[in-house]
Amino acid sequence: MDYFEPKTVSEALSLLDQHGEQAEVIAGGTDVMVDIKYKDEPGCLVNIKRIPDLNAIRESNGGVHIGPLATIHELEESDIVRERLPLLWQAAHQFASLQIRNTATIGGNICRASPSGETLAPLLVLEAEAEVTFSDGARTEPFGAFFKGPGQTSLGSRGLLTGISVPFPAAGNHAVYLKHAVRGPMDIAMVGVAVMATANADKSALDDVRVGLGAVAPTPIRAPKTEALVSGKALDAALLKEAGACSASESSPITDQRSSGEYRGWIVDALTRRGLAQCWQALTGKEVA
């Protein structure tokens, strides 16, 4: 197996051009190392960890710029993430063990494009954008367009994710990330649900409701019908019930070793209701009546 440690993004990109499908990028390695041991070894490994400045987390243009090499624990430790992007912070905090969080990067989580990737539904809800770079130039693209299927992104085999831009959510919002897994954070999510909302001026209704679902479709998804159903309304028990069912109907979960599709649907329903009720309570100070 060939091995490279490029020192710049352009050096990494020319290696990917040169080696095509043979090449595999490695960042933290928590997914790639397991693949090397138990699946096929790639023809060549391009280790991007020695490229400087790709792990920055800083305020930029009304939001937060996150370098793809920032580790999950660096997100968790970052003041700006905790204070301004609590949804992403909650996902980082429920991500595996401390040992894994110290090694795994957010870029690796995104580029792995597993529908259950912990940071993905939060990034969709936060309407974050990916900076994708090829040898002939860079572009930004919303994460809604970036994920193409399980393990598939618009990077193909020749692109690098070089940055993540997350706009600050509206002032006064409340957000919740709920993960359902057998061993708590240690396990891959059976279902992950991200909910974010604001309240209207007199706190009588929810506004700008956003719901993101992980592990229940070929890519992480938003639940637009559920969002439209609840936005602009006061949340009562009947609406909550309708919203849970609507969210479940927007998912298309598969059955695998972690859970049956039917069970995943029930969990989407329950966690959507729980997330919305928590937002309603935090934003209006009232219980769902």
Added chain:
Amino acid sequence: MSLEITLTVNGKTHTAALEPSTALVDFLRDTLGYKGVKLCCNTGECGACTIIMDGKPVNSCVVLGADAAGADLVTVEGIADGDALHPVQQAFIDTGAVQCGYCTPGFIVSLKALLDRTKNPTAEEVEEAISGNICRCTGYTKIYEAVDLAAKQMS
């Protein structure tokens, strides 16, 4: 293809060759002889292979060996001060937190990293620090007792 890397383990500098696909755990055990680093699940789930890399606990089975070039590592062999055990090691003996012992080096390393970060960890911090370490013998109760004892002795 083989690479040569230089790294520090428990204060000692080593330079050695490795295949680029080698996991750090295999390099530490088989090339450098640090057999205190245990290999168990080999997929990052159990914590037996935990080491401290540049101040942070990581699972050496899912870290690329080549990433240790220039790094400062601590394994369980480097935790005692000569013949004097680290308080967390002594506490494991005193509370009976060791049964088969296979998980013990990983727990000791995770808990040393915790006690380096915080002198008086809360129950929640202890739980978080060892959430990635599995013990199939003790039922954990005595491990929690050992951390309490070590923290008391260190403060």
